[in-house]
Amino acid sequence: MSISFNVDEILRMAERIERNGADFYSMAADRLNDFRDIFLQLARQEEEHLSIFSGMRANLSAAEREPTAYDPGQENGFYLQAMADRAVFNPEQDLKELFSPSVLPADVVKVAIGKEKDSIVFYAGMKQVVPEKLGGEKINLVIREEFRHISVLRAMAMKY
Numbered sequence: 001m002s003i004s005f006n007v008d009e010i011l012r013m014a015e016r017i018e019r020n021g022a023d024f025y026s027m028a029a030d031r032l033n034d035f036r037d038i039f040l041q042l043a044r045q046e047e048e049h050l051s052i053f054s055g056m057r058a059n060l061s062a063a064e065r066e067p068t069a070y071d072p073g074q075e076n077g078f079y080l081q082a083m084a085d086r087a088v089f090n091p092e093q094d095l096k097e098l099f100s101p102s103v104l105p106a107d108v109v110k111v112a113i114g115k116e117k118d119s120i121v122f123y124a125g126m127k128q129v130v131p132e133k134l135g136g137e138k139i140n141l142v143i144r145e146e147f148r149h150i151s152v153l154r155a156m157a158m159k160y
Helices: 007-031 033-058 076-087 091-098 105-126 136-157
Strands: none
Touching: 007 033, 007 091, 007 105, 033 105, 033 136, 091 105, 105 136
C-alpha cells in the first residue's frame, strides 16, 4: 500500500521533526554540561527551522492543503506525527536510551550526528514534493544548516 502526502502534510512532518530536534538538543544541554552552550545553540537553530517550515505552510494555497486520501476519522494527523517522531528524532526513545546516566556523552554526540544525517535525507526527499515557488531555497538553507550541525557535532566528538 502506498501513501502519498500533500505539501501541507510534508511541512507538518518537517515542523514536528524540528520541534523534536529542539527538544533533543535541549535534553542534551541538560545532560552534557561541557557542551551546554553549543547544544542550546543547536536547539535554537532547530526552532528557527521550525519557523521556516511554519511560514512556508502558512503560504500554501487551498489546493496544496487538499487531502490526498479519504480520512473521515482524521487519522492522518496521528500517522504523520508517528512518522515524524520515528523519521529522525524520537523524543520518548531518546529520553529513555540516550539520556540515562549510563550513556557516555560521546554516544549522545554520535547519535546526534546520525539524526542530522537522517534529517538531511528527509529534507532532500521533501524538495521533490514541495513546489519551488513555496521556498525550495528555504529547504536548501535548512539542509545547509543541518550539514553545519554535523560539522559542529563532529568537532565535539573529537574532544571525547
